[in-house]
Amino acid sequence: MAGLSSREAGNEAAEPASYRAGIENRVLRLEAAGNWSIVHLNKVDGELRRLVASPGEANRAVIGLSAVSRFDTAAAAIISRTAARLEEQGLRVEFEGVSEAQHLLLDKVGSLGEPEPVRRPPVPAYLQILGKIGETLLAMAAEARAMLGFVGAVIVTVGRTIANPRRFRLVPFVHHMEKSGFDALPLVCLLTFLIGAVVAQQGAVQLRQFGAEVFTVNLIAIIFLREVGLLLTAIIVAGRSGSAFTAEIGSMKMREEIDAMRTLGLDPMDMLILPRVAALTVTLPLLTFIADVMGLVGGGLVVFFMLDMSPGVYITRVQEAVGFWTFGVGLVKAPFMAAVIALVGCRAGLAVTGSAESVGAMTTSSVVRSIFLVIILDALFAMFFTAVDI
Amino acid sequence: MSTSRKGEPIIEVEGLDTRFGDNVVHENLDLTVKRGEIIGIVGGSGTGKSVLLRTILGLKRPDAGRIRVFGLDFSTLPEAERRLNEQRWGVLFQDGALFSALTVAENIQVPYREHLDLSQELMDELAAVKIAMAGLRPTAGTLYPSELSGGMRKRAGLARALALDPEILFLDEPTAGLDPIGAAAFDELINDLKETLGLTVFLVTHDLDTLHATCDRIAVLAEKHVILVGTIDDMLRSSHPWIHEYFHGPRARAALAGK
Incomplete structure (x- = not known):
């Protein structure tokens, strides 16, 4: 609080706010003095509250302001409240030595009436928790419904486009293939290569204990072709492209561009959603294929250095380890995952409401949701393929 | 003054x-x-x-x-x-520039909390006075900026600008x-x-x-x-x-x- 005095620097001497109170002949005299500005008023305020609570014998009160050097809104609010409380206690309140400026302020603050409570009454904790659970459940149900409706609308659009292929927007389709497929290549390649190498290295160390290090090849081949290649790619794409879809469509929604499209007779489903969904459905299997290859290359490199296995032998052993369906299973899943990522991303974009915060919130939730759904879907596929014995 | x-x-x-x-x-x-x-x-x-x-x-x-x-x-x-x-000084930015995570009353109380040492009771009372001064309806104090109309956001921004009884008020x-x-x-x-x-x-x-x-x-x-x-x-x-x-x-x- 050291600097408080210089807040009034250049104004008057800053002796803090004070008051004297005394009762004479059943008259309560309050003489305020000093600098009644907000920085000095906390203590005075507390004292005044206590004083007014029990004004004693008095039946009349006189509030004098002539010795006050500075008087701001906060002071007016406190004086005004003090006067009101005293009147409630049955006292007649008079003012003395009120300057013109003080008069104006007191009148203004007085005319505003009793201050209303500015915070909501607290809700008990158990009700808050219950409310939160209920809200979340309702929101989930509403979201599931909306998502179902959206998927339906996309299917209808796909049907219409098949019936009338000229509706299909080729340019945005290719553009999104480039953005979410081709541009993702370096990242996907690097990450799958590294994971392939790490899996091979860890596998070789463990399998060596049984003298079975040659099976490292089977480990890499099966794990990559069947699961990791696709999952890793899908998660990267969900983070890269799913979020981009939400952010792009969301900011268009926020700036009313989507409404503008509709008024111009353009269907956002045709213009925005379908090209993105189609592009991702085509590119994710391609990316997965490359991811599989890069994983095998990474694994092969480690095998070459750790187990002295030549590339020729490595390739032969890979061919022996996996049948077509090990590879096929991974690739069959890819378009479904792509569709899930694209649909969730686009739907979240369309769910954006007016504000910029909502774009951020929807982008986060779109990534979280699509990664969650990708993993759930993978588990369902695993159950399915086990059932059909592939 | x-x-x-x-x-x-x-x-x-x-x-x-x-x-x-x-x-x-x-x-x-x-x-x-x-x-x-x-x-x-x-x-x-x-x-x-x-x-x-x-x-x-x-x-x-x-x-x-x-x-x-x-x-x-x-x-x-x-x-x-x-x-x-x-x-x-107090500043009213074009769209109020209220902090979106805080209610109107809490927005007004930001300078009190940051620069002064006031009791919660007094802060609440002063916030209510500023809200009324800026011409907002009394219940506006409990609302979040996203729940306000454009005009109300400006008035709430004004109420915050007036929080410390400034000598100069800048209005954009x-x-x-x-x-x-x-x-x-x-x-x-x-x-x-x-x-x-x-x-x-x-x-x-x-x-x-x-x-x-x-x-x-x-x-x-x-x-x-x-x-x-x-x-x-x-x-x-x-x-x-x-x-x-x-x-x-x-x-x-x-x-x-x-x-």
Whole structure:
């Protein structure tokens, strides 16, 4: 609080706010003095509250302001409240030595009436928790419904486009293939290569204990072709492209561009959603294929250095380890995952409401949701393929 | 405010240059604002009205020239003293610039919590007073900014700007986006606050009605500096083509006719 005095620097001497109170002949005299500005008023305020609570014998009160050097809104609010409380206690309140400026302020603050409570009454904790659970459940149900409706609308659009292929927007389709497929290549390649190498290295160390290090090849081949290649790619794409879809469509929604499209007779489903969904459905299997290859290359490199296995032998052993369906299973899943990522991303974009915060919130939730759904879907596929014995 | 004389200079801008890259916004701009007046800053789009406001507030560094507020050059003040003196002004940004995570009342209480040591009871009471002063309905204190209309956000922003009883109030386009009734009420509110609180008001606006209704003086920004400062009558008499166009155009005539 050291600097408080210089807040009034250049104004008057800053002796803090004070008051004297005394009762004479059943008259309560309050003489305020000093600098009644907000920085000095906390203590005075507390004292005044206590004083007014029990004004004693008095039946009349006189509030004098002539010795006050500075008087701001906060002071007016406190004086005004003090006067009101005293009147409630049955006292007649008079003012003395009120300057013109003080008069104006007191009148203004007085005319505003009793201050209303500015915070909501607290809700008990158990009700808050219950409310939160209920809200979340309702929101989930509403979201599931909306998502179902959206998927339906996309299917209808796909049907219409098949019936009338000229509706299909080729340019945005290719553009999104480039953005979410081709541009993702370096990242996907690097990450799958590294994971392939790490899996091979860890596998070789463990399998060596049984003298079975040659099976490292089977480990890499099966794990990559069947699961990791696709999952890793899908998660990267969900983070890269799913979020981009939400952010792009969301900011268009926020700036009313989507409404503008509709008024111009353009269907956002045709213009925005379908090209993105189609592009991702085509590119994710391609990316997965490359991811599989890069994983095998990474694994092969480690095998070459750790187990002295030549590339020729490595390739032969890979061919022996996996049948077509090990590879096929991974690739069959890819378009479904792509569709899930694209649909969730686009739907979240369309769910954006007016504000910029909502774009951020929807982008986060779109990534979280699509990664969650990708993993759930993978588990369902695993159950399915086990059932059909592939 | 009692001993500070009305009419003494409170904001002095001398030889101000502002540039964004090669784009020169202000060149050798001079402006003096007197204590207790409402000064309106007008100018075409892109003449740097808001930039001037931001430069005076220290949000943008001037490329040349000197700015003194309360007789102090903020750019050379020590950090602690600068912070302290920044509490002597209040700013209303165009869309209120309320903190979205806080309710209106909490927004108003931010400077109290940050700079003062007040009881929660007193803070709540003062927030309610400021809410009422800014012309918001009493229940607005518990609402979040996203639950407010544009006009209410401006009033809430004003309430926060008034939290510490500032000496200068900076308003950036306060009536933009308000309906005519809301805008007229806002003009009245500004006049009223100036009278009761003894405020100096620095008002950037496009609104001719606001200029007529509130401003003691008007400063016209054009050709990279202030080309004319004066009352509305001075503006009407000026022969400068832009000023003539601005104050004699069809909208200006309509605004004048309403007087």
